[in-house]
Amino acid sequence: ETQQIDGTQKNIVWHACPITKPDRQELIKQKGFVIWITGLSGSGKSSLACALSRALYNLGKLSYILDGDNVRHGLNSDLSFKAEDRAENVRRVGEVAKLFADAGIICIASLISPYRKERAACRALLPEGDFIEVFMDVPLHVCEARDPKGLYKRARAGEIKGFTGIDDPYEPPLNYEIVIQNNKDKGFSSSSSSSSLPEMADIVVSYLDQNGYPKPS
Numbered sequence: 730e731t732q733q734i735d736g737t738q739k740n741i742v743w744h745a746c747p748i749t750k751p752d753r754q755e756l757i758k759q760k761g762f763v764i765w766i767t768g769l770s771g772s773g774k775s776s777l778a779c780a781l782s783r784a785l786y787n788l789g790k791l792s793y794i795l796d797g798d799n800v801r802h803g804l805n806s807d808l809s810f811k812a813e814d815r816a817e818n819v820r821r822v823g824e825v826a827k828l829f830a831d832a833g834i835i836c837i838a839s840l841i842s843p844y845r846k847e848r849a850a851c852r853a854l855l856p857e858g859d860f861i862e863v864f865m866d867v868p869l870h871v872c873e874a875r876d877p878k879g880l881y882k883r884a885r886a887g888e889i890k891g892f893t894g895i896d897d898p899y900e901p902p903l904n905y906e907i908v909i910q911n912n913k914d915k916g917f918s919s920s921s922s923s924s925s926l927p928e929m930a931d932i933v934v935s936y937l938d939q940n941g942y943p944k945p946s
């Protein structure tokens with residue numbers, strides 16, 4: 730089981746440096762915080778992350794995406810999809826996201842992050858307001874109909890065990906800041922209950938605008 734390292738136990742002491750987060754934020758004229766996108770496989774997390782990163786770039790704001798799929802190629806390549814490894818995956822991404830925010834960068838974390846407990850722990854790493862949870866509220870049947878990687882098909886056929894939504898749990902957030910709804914399996918047209926790709930990014934950018942982000946603190 731993963732253990733939190735207690736500094737006093739390990740004889741390690743925090744070393745403070747004179748240049749701090751406010752200094753870095755002032756230097757690059759923006760605020761560092763975390764946008765955490767959670768949802769089923771195929772719900773549009775990566776699409777939103779990329780569209781949002783582009784929208785922020787166009788506004789002159791530096792962001793960086795931590796995508797579950799990508800991080801599992803490197804930092805988290807030792808982790809499987811069993812519950813404790815998913816928890817560790819989320820914990821590590823949460824810690825890295827915190828470092829990015831501390832650097833003054835807008836960190837967009839995009840991973841299934843299926844468990845409430847671990848998402849709450851990531852939220853707790855950051856100051857109030859600096860963790861914006863975006864819930865991709867897309868029904869399983871829509872994600873399954875999209876199935877861009879053919880993984881749902883393989884999970885239904887029993888070739889992949891413990892697939893989120895099929896035979897592994899997804900705990901929808903109860904305390905998210907933003908919800909993106911989408912019940913369309915094909916195309917990007919919008920309706921009252923569905924957001925197109927540019928609309929998804931707009932929803933987040935509008936939230937940021939209305940809540941005083943992404944400006945220097």
Ligand SMILES: Nc1ncnc2c1ncn2[C@@H]1O[C@H](COP(=O)(O)OS(=O)(=O)O)[C@@H](OP(=O)(O)O)[C@H]1O
Nearest residue numbers: 770771797798810815818840841842843891892893
């Ligand atoms: N068993 C199982 N369950 C769910 N997903 C699986 C599984 N095996 C492989 N994949 C692929 O891995 C991507 C999810 O990785 P994450 O790091 O986001 O998952 S988690 O947060 O640790 O639960 C996920 O990518 P996305 O579709 O982008 O979500 C899948 O492509």
Ligand SMILES: Nc1ncnc2c1ncn2[C@@H]1O[C@H](COP(=O)(O)OP(=O)(O)O)[C@@H](O)[C@H]1O
Nearest residue numbers: 770771772773774775776877916917924925926
């Ligand atoms: N707003 C949307 N409307 C319709 N299809 C979408 C939308 N957003 C994403 N998609 C499609 O859904 C599929 C899964 O998107 P992706 O961003 O890879 O999801 P995830 O990262 O959650 O697995 C892709 O084929 C993508 O083109």
